[in-house]
Amino acid sequence: MAVKTKGLGKGLDILIPETVMKDDKSKVIEKVVEKPVEKKIKITKIEPNREQPRKNFEEDALLELSDSIKQFGIIQPLVVQERDGYYEIIAGERRWRAAKLAGLKEVPVVIKKYTEQEILEISLIENIQRENLNPIEEALAYKKLIQQFNLKQDEIAERVSKSRTAVTNSLRLLKLDDRVQQMVIDDKISTGHARTLIVIEDNDLQYHLANRIFDEKLSVRETEKLIKKITSEKVENTTIKENNNNDFIFKNIEDKITSIVGTKVKINQKSNNKGKIEIEFYSNDELERIFDLLQSIES
Numbered sequence: 423m424a425v426k427t428k429g430l431g432k433g434l435d436i437l438i439p440e441t442v443m444k445d446d447k448s449k450v451i452e453k454v455v456e457k458p459v460e461k462k463i464k465i466t467k468i469e470p471n472r473e474q475p476r477k478n479f480e481e482d483a484l485l486e487l488s489d490s491i492k493q494f495g496i497i498q499p500l501v502v503q504e505r506d507g508y509y510e511i512i513a514g515e516r517r518w519r520a521a522k523l524a525g526l527k528e529v530p531v532v533i534k535k536y537t538e539q540e541i542l543e544i545s546l547i548e549n550i551q552r553e554n555l556n557p558i559e560e561a562l563a564y565k566k567l568i569q570q571f572n573l574k575q576d577e578i579a580e581r582v583s584k585s586r587t588a589v590t591n592s593l594r595l596l597k598l599d600d601r602v603q604q605m606v607i608d609d610k611i612s613t614g615h616a617r618t619l620i621v622i623e624d625n626d627l628q629y630h631l632a633n634r635i636f637d638e639k640l641s642v643r644e645t646e647k648l649i650k651k652i653t654s655e656k657v658e659n660t661t662i663k664e665n666n667n668n669d670f671i672f673k674n675i676e677d678k679i680t681s682i683v684g685t686k687v688k689i690n691q692k693s694n695n696k697g698k699i700e701i702e703f704y705s706n707d708e709l710e711r712i713f714d715l716l717q718s719i720e721s
Contacts, residue, residue: 460499462528468500469508470515471545487516488523496521499530503541509533512541539571547582557613558603561592568593591617599625602632611635614642618649627652685712 500514511518512534521529536544546555546563555563567573575593579586595606595613597620605611615635622628631652635645679687679699685708688700703709 460530460532463502463509463531465518465522465526465529467508468502468511468518468529468531469505470511470518471541484516484520484523487520491517491520491524491526496526496529499532501544502531502533503535504533512536512544539567542566542571543581556607556609557592557595557616558607561595564589564593565596594620599628601625601629605632605636612642615640615645618642618645621649621653682715 496517498514498517500518501512502509502514503512504510509531518529542563546560546567564575564578567578568575573581575589576586579589582589595603595616598606598616602611602616602619606613606616611632615632619628619631622631631645631648634640634648640648676687676689679701685704686702688702689697690700691697701712703712
């Protein structure tokens, strides 16, 4: 019995049902529905898909796969689509790159025809299945499906067999400063670290904190505490600033009322924009004067 992939139910099984899906160690992870029609094509006539979500290929892993291809050949054919004068890779760019390193002149392919949306979905699903995409590449692929093909997040989640929350959290990474995104790509900080930084709106501060995480080897929990402290201090400083502004306004009002009633006036501010006004008097005669003054204003 073929070993099932972990939750790709409606992914490649729908988009390429007749393709044998194997990982690079030759472990079957999709059931064969029917044998695909393969043919050999010169490697020079094949080009990668420029819209392929994956942009980074680890050199050591490619060399390892290249050595395997030299010994055993390409076990799983590339999936390609015929273009004007060449064949474009839909699935299997990593195998193609490794085959070139191995010095192969021809590679086995299955020629298919898909829409642009299906090509992007297949590339995305294949890479997610093998965990080949870095978190930023994955997020950018989701963004493209939304912007270019008007897919909703729950539709994307269904296609790649992930939860809607996972897709949403992935897209949130694109709110990070470009320099911080690159640190995620370079594996200097984890996605857990990166998500804690999203609440920091100042890009320079965000980048500074990302470097601090890397330099001090902070855990995600330590980073959360650091961010909480920074945001709390920011709120406190904002409150102090607002209070200082209010103090200036209240002092100005106190002075104006003092000039009207002719005695010391104090405004005591409370929470929720409430407070009280205190008017001092130093004799019964002064109290009667203030009373008469207030009555005259009322009338």
